[in-house]
Amino acid sequence: MFTTLAHPKPTSAEARAALLEDPGFGRVFTDHMVTVKWTPEAGWHEAQVRAREPFQLDPAAAVLHYAQEIFEGLKAYRTGNAGVALFRPEENARRFARSAERMAMPVVPEALFLEAVEALVRIDKDWIPDGEGSLYLRPFMFANEPFLGVRPAGEYIFCVIACPVGAYFKGGAKPVTVWATDQYSRAAPGGTGAAKCGGNYAASLLAQAEATRNGCDQVVFLDAAQHRWVEELGGMNVFFVFDDGSIQTPPLSGTILAGVTRESIIALARAQGRKVTEAPYDFDTWKADAASGRLRETFACGTAAVIAAIGEIRFPGGSFKIADGQDGPATLALRQELTAIQRGNAPDPYGWRRAVEGV
Incomplete structure (x- = not known):
């Protein structure tokens, strides 16, 4: 053609x-x-x-x-x-x-x-x-x-x-610091949050600039209605890993982009024997679980960075860290397994790799 x-x-x-x-x-x-x-x-x-x-x-x-x-x-x-x-x-x-x-x-x-x-x-x-x-x-x-x-x-x-x-992070993957904005929203119910359109990203740039001013790598958005529920980063989905090994990620409710990497991670984590829940997670619980130690890891994922650990969250009036602020074992294991499949260095039981013929 x-x-x-x-x-x-x-x-x-x-x-x-x-x-x-x-x-x-x-x-x-x-x-x-x-x-x-x-x-x-x-x-x-x-x-x-x-x-x-x-x-x-x-x-x-x-x-x-x-x-x-x-x-x-x-x-x-x-x-x-x-x-x-x-x-x-x-x-x-x-x-x-x-x-x-x-x-x-x-x-x-x-x-x-x-x-x-x-x-x-x-x-x-x-x-x-x-x-x-x-x-x-x-x-x-x-x-x-x-x-x-x-x-x-x-x-x-x-x-x-x-x-x-090249590699998304110079010198290898490293935990990122994110800014939780309470002023700007990425998407609202009935809007274009589930579509990958340029307007969503344009609307996130002012919040990203706010994050940069506060010494952060990325911005994390809360829901538009209550500014309570964690949704996603400016261009990445987010996951939470708890002390019992279970994993939670916000559900696809129409305001969050359905990431291909997100879907792949859910499949890999379940194959590892982990319980994975797609359920709302509010910001105050995020802080409390990090303080108590119940929350052991948080990571973001997307095509560009694949999987990036989140080490610290800053917000107007304070900040908190996840565990010791470093890559956790679940984050590392999922990143290694996913990248090995992508690059043909591991078996692909899911049929995710598509060979380009004639290359």
Whole structure:
């Protein structure tokens, strides 16, 4: 289905090697991108693999005024057998479809989503770093119809770009400090909290700036109605590990993003014999359980960082630490098992790895 257009000036092997020495996260991009257009008359059409370049948008493009935009994030890994694999991309495709439906946008068929992602991985395979690095893939869709009127747009572009990334944390994973905001909310019932749309992240930036001012790495949001129940971080789900080995995470009630990493951790923890509960957890209980020692670990999870221990929570008027503020055994075990499956260093009984053919 995809037409490949020759890149007029691809990055040389020497220049690429220099960039891959320290790509950071989201700063270096590969040579190509995938684009597919949609209109009511033609449906999905004009599927191309082509040189990465800026879009030309009309100033009245709907995305610039009414924020019809969604995105995903997933990774391609070099595996032990010299191949390349994606981690549960079907789940990203399904979440992308749910986000599209919530934002009144056309649904990208799962097969088209997967074909687009794999086409980009194949043509830019040399950009996948070795070692702890990976290729971060960003599928996204936006409304490009030029009009000024509040209604769903009639034209869309689906695109996939990629960037090589190193380890999320310099010097290895380390516990993070989070700021619990009592002023800002990420999402409310009936809103777009369960959709992966740019507006949710834009709304979190002021709270993230507040967290930074208070010396924290991330912000954790409470529910919008009571500012009582712990929901999620700005871009990560959160888990709590108790002294009896059980694990709890907030339920997916429509205000929390259904993370692919979150779902994977629940499956792995249960396979380890741990009791996992999806139930509300309020902020005051979080403080009390940390003080009493009942709560032994707290960690956040997402595609970028995989699993990050939370060592300290700060809030207006105080702070508290989780145990000794270090990685706990459950956090370490789950991170090691998950990353081993992702990279092909361990058996995959769940069928989560998807090999990219032709790489």
